[in-house]
Amino acid sequence: MLPSYPAYAILCVLAAAxxxxxxxxxxxxxxxxxxxxxxxxxxxxxxxxxxxQIFKALWIGMIVSVLVIGLASxxxxxxxxxxASGARKITCGQAPSSLADYERWFGSEHAHTGMDGDDGAAGxxxxxxxxxxxxxxxxxYFIITPHVHQSRSGMATLWSEATYDLIRASAISATTxxxxxxxxQEVSTISSGGHWSLFNANDMVGADHPDGDWNDxxxxxxxxxxxxxxGEVIAAQFDHPQSGDFGNRYDAGAAPYxxxxxxxxxxxxxxxxxxxxxxxxxxxxxxxxxxLNMGWKLSPAADQDNHGATWGASSSEYTVIVRPxxxxxxxxxxxxxxxxxxxxxxxxxxxxxxxxxxxxxMGQTVGGAANIALTIWWNNPSNTLYNNNTGVTxxxxxxxxxxxxxxxxxxxxxxxxxxxxxxxxxxxx
Ligand SMILES: [Zn+2]
Ligand SMILES: [Zn+2]
Numbered sequence: 466m467l468p469s470y471p472a473y474a475i476l477c478v479l480a481a482a483x484x485x486x487x488x489x490x491x492x493x494x495x496x497x498x499x500x501x502x503x504x505x506x507x508x509x510x511x512x513x514x515x516x517x518q519i520f521k522a523l524w525i526g527m528i529v530s531v532l533v534i535g536l537a538s539x540x541x542x543x544x545x546x547x548x549a550s551g552a553r554k555i556t557c558g559q560a561p562s563s564l565a566d567y568e569r570w571f572g573s574e575h576a577h578t579g580m581d582g583d584d585g586a587a588g589x590x591x592x593x594x595x596x597x598x599x600x601x602x603x604x605x606y607f608i609i610t611p612h613v614h615q616s617r618s619g620m621a622t623l624w625s626e627a628t629y630d631l632i633r634a635s636a637i638s639a640t641t642x643x644x645x646x647x648x649x650q651e652v653s654t655i656s657s658g659g660h661w662s663l664f665n666a667n668d669m670v671g672a673d674h675p676d677g678d679w680n681d682x683x684x685x686x687x688x689x690x691x692x693x694x695x696g697e698v699i700a701a702q703f704d705h706p707q708s709g710d711f712g713n714r715y716d717a718g719a720a721p722y723x724x725x726x727x728x729x730x731x732x733x734x735x736x737x738x739x740x741x742x743x744x745x746x747x748x749x750x751x752x753x754x755x756x757l758n759m760g761w762k763l764s765p766a767a768d769q770d771n772h773g774a775t776w777g778a779s780s781s782e783y784t785v786i787v788r789p790x791x792x793x794x795x796x797x798x799x800x801x802x803x804x805x806x807x808x809x810x811x812x813x814x815x816x817x818x819x820x821x822x823x824x825x826x827m828g829q830t831v832g833g834a835a836n837i838a839l840t841i842w843w844n845n846p847s848n849t850l851y852n853n854n855t856g857v858t859x860x861x862x863x864x865x866x867x868x869x870x871x872x873x874x875x876x877x878x879x880x881x882x883x884x885x886x887x888x889x890x891x892x893x894x
Contacts, residue, residue, distance in 0.1 A: 561826050564819050564842045570786040572606035573777050575768030581628035583611040586774040591632040595639035595646040598777040600853040606799045610649040610662045613669050629669045645799050659710030662702045665800050679712030690718030700803035705730040706752040715759040724806040726753045726763040733770040735779035739857040740850050742780045754876050767810035778852050781814040817844040
């Protein structure tokens, strides 16, 4: 088990992944060669392979994750060392060589308002929430996810397409070249197998998918897969996981769109907007490992699940989307970052991290030998966070450096390797 995290602990867990290698690298490098690739490199053809085609073409046998924990905190890495079968090898130096090869977008993908029966801050709207998050200088994206439960105890239901359309319109008008707002939805009930979120869909999940619709001929997973096949740019996430949630199974059709798993969430009810409250992560990592072992390729998320008027400001926990350097910040690229499981979870608001495993970037499927060589970069500058909405500033410790790196395989029971950076390397390597 992981230790509990003190202030400024860093949950930087990155899952190596399924099929997105060429998509991830295409913008940062030009003349690349993929060996054993069953499909065309984007640019060689006018047609991009669909995610399902790519997913079918590749089988992923390896999961590598990294957890980095700082001085008053920790860093770690789980590794599932099964040799990848049929995976591609990338040549031409495509692998990133430093943190500078990545864009990092800090944000939160789980929050509520008071619109139409949702149980966020009373009377609040998506327009207010987006404006609030946009006014936090360190945030790059924010997603509002109203409950759409059909039978949420004691709450009005939100089966109003008009409200969802309003949230979508608010997101579009709040989006700029430096901040992306997106409409999402949080589906089902905790008592019927857990909450999950759907991001950027054209419509709300309909009443034809009742609470707990995890396993029938037209269940949640089928719905998500269908949206993707129809060309919607969507991503989905498993929220604040409890044991046995989400049907407790793998679904190949939905796998290309479920990219993130909340390893920390909340504090949902916080009304204090000063970056100091901690989210909940009890056993979340264990459940994440369970889902990775089922075959899902999921990167870790740390959302705030704001139910108060603290959108993005109740804690310093964020889901950081990682993209190739030079990628434009826009809604489509945010969604692709989430569905491509190119995220890390952090309890530090400006922690930068990146790694390669046998030369493959975080978020990719690892090919090659069973023994994995990891190269890890990080940088965690001390900084002052500003909450322009409430006039609060929070200054990070000058000693906010990495103390330990732990590597885990298959589970978080005990690390298979550890590394303690020397003080001179404490701010990166
Ligand atoms: Zn929830
Ligand atoms: Zn929620």
